[in-house]
Amino acid sequence: MKPIAPALEIISNSYGSSFTYTKHAEKTNSKSHLLHYHPEIEIVFVNGGAGKRQIGSHISYYTNGSLILIGSNLPHCGFTNEKTGNTDETVIHFKPDFLGNEFFGIPEMKKIQKLLEQAKAGIAFGGETKKIIGTRMELMENKSPFERFLTLLSILKDLASSEEYTILNADGFLMEMQVTDNDRMNVVFSYVKDHFQEPISVDEISKLVSMTTPSFCRYFKKISNKTFTEFVNEYRLVHASKLLAEKPISINEVCYESGFNNFSHFSKSFKQYTGKSASEYRQEHRATIM
Secondary structure: OOOOOOEEOOOOOOOOOOOEEEEEEOOOOOOOOOOEEOOOEEEEEEEOOOEEEEEOOEEEEEOOOEEEEEOOOOOEOOOOOOOOOOOEEEEEEEOOOOOOOOHHHOHHHHHHHHHHHHHHHOEEEOHHHHHHHHHHHHHHHHOOHHHHHHHHHHHHHHHHHOOOEEEOOOOOOOOOOOHHHHHHHHHHHHHHHHHOOOOOOHHHHHHHOOOOHHHHHHHHHHHHOOOHHHHHHHHHHHHHHHHHHHOOOOHHHHHHHOOOOOHHHHHHHHHHHHOOOHHHHHHHOHHHHO
């Protein structure tokens, strides 16, 4: 099956505004399962719930909601679906130059400029930052365009000052590249997303992007700072984390539904990835599936 390339999403500004503000009620984000990208920087707050997030070559499982800052043209999937269990999802999109080419370069914006530079690799915020900023984003719904604008600037300022964050893609991650590179990596990400439960060979992927296997392996490592095999295994392990937290099925079933064909290899890999055995991880997240 030929993979579907991630879509370039076209985003229009909210009425009377220089950026876009959208609030999705539970289960109403119809694009949540699609891998997509756009030139706009994105701030997304998921209020409650648990699910999977893929941003660039980073894959992880979140619980108790999520607050993410995503840089321009960084491929990502939506974070909610009918099983996520979140209350709602609030999304802000703005172009890097929405305030003019020089605005973020002025001295007062130095910290925010650094924040937006880091956002090229994706940033997840936690702790009080997630709670406070998320609430402020939701309250923007009933504000005037000018009040929303001032709130967005204050949100960026506070995100830039927060220490409760994680850079999602490793140092050296290069998603700001030529269009052909972006398209090629998007095809790879999309294929893994659709086929991770099946055996996937490096030779197979190399042919999909019209490269020799050695060239593809070097290329993927240079772009993502991890091997293709590591990327696929991480995708499977995150899916296993999701199943362990959300589905009352046996750990053996979790192993095979996540694309592993060897239980011993799965158990060892899961412990290395999470620091916990599969049974310990499920015990910790028992509340999610009760």
